[in-house]
Amino acid sequence: MTNTIRPLIAGNWKMNGLTSSMAEFEAMLAGAGSVAKADLLVCPPATLVGSFAAKARGSKVAVGAQDCHPKASGAHTGDLSAEMFKDLGAVAIIVGHSERRADHGETDALIRQKAEAAWRAGLTAIVCIGETREQRDAGKTLDLCGTQLKGSLPDGSTSANLVVAYEPVWAIGTGLTPTAKDVEEVHAFIRGVLTDRFKGEGEKVRILYGGSVKPSNAAELMAVANVNGALVGGASLNASDFLAIAAGC
Template identity: 60%
Template sequence: MRRKLAAGNWKMNGTSTSLAELEALAQAHPAPSVDVLICPPATLIDRAARILRESSVATGGQDCHSEMTGAHTGDISAEMLRDAGATAVILGHSERRADHGETDERVRAKARAALQAGLIAVICVGESLAEREAANTLDIIGGQLSGSIPDLVTGEQLVVAYEPIWAIGTGKVPEINEIGEVHEFIRARLERRFGAGVGRSVRLLYGGSVKPSNAAEIFAVPEVDGALVGGASLKASDFSPIITALEAA
């Protein structure tokens, strides 16, 4: 059975005062029946991991370099994330692809580094509004899956997050049947490429304007194993009901 996952991506938000939200979240969910992951900015990872060390909430990073060490000013390696206390890292988020020109090949190289460091790779895929309107969604998703995921991976090492770019931070959410179609497509592709064992064990998350008011409906969709949550993960009072909804799904 795949253990469901509620993952929070703080993006470029959060300072020292934000760490109190982690304490509140851990206190609200001392023994959740789902996995909970918070990915704060790199400046907070070490402190977040220390705060959450005795809790059931894990800490992750938002990106890593494809090399373990080297002359890469301003970058952070997967090994450094692991050393700081992270257990997972988000890779290929659409904001990284758009803002930094990250290609599928680049995401795959980063994923290899994450796996080598012992991190869970949370690989993001998703289409733009133009691609959705042109009925190219599944072609785009299929290409991203093929190009971004390394060949040698287990279900325990990989999480795939479907985040339609046009739904991120906009308040717009695809129709439930559209979410289901993409998740079923991703599952079938993973099974075809890696076999039923690995393909069925990879957790699939939905991301894009997930909030307490729509979480239960989204989590009822077949093949949705949880969510990658942006803004609603910044406050324990907003993220906690989403975790509760996932536990009830």
């Protein structure tokens, strides 16, 4: 089952992109027809979700969001709910990205609530986990990932409502990547945790690798057991790079 799961290549644009970025997104849409072996998802900043989703309607590219508030509505100035993104045409929401954990002090409990909010709105939750360089050097990678999985994943997770993204924090935007052996070890551990907790559904949940994924290393990473796609950062801002990564599946 490990690599028989249809891959997902998800682009996380982070805090990048203006209305002029539509041209790059249109290039992705134009080239998506050549990608036969993977599903494609682009998660732009909130300001672009609506326009991107409208442009992508009927195409092979889905659109998602990068975060949401746990509540559906209310007095939460500046926040956006999962229902709002659903209304714009999003199909998924990234929650628990390491940059949210670090910059905003998000806890596993809060991330779990956000994943549940995504489900409430009928969206897929892409839950991110991963260790820092210090934690890896201290031999705590698997313990840390296990703790994050236990605290961040809601009960009732299935292959239809959950994607897990493993992103070693030290590899994000640095150009550094773990070895294929390191990635295989962590993804096998994640698969075991998912299977132990969610049984048959845990065997089918897509586990993405993220952290300096680019066209030059995508094929090697995608060939690793239990790697069912990628969460792509900087390279997803460029249509040709993003499509080349998808072609590596």
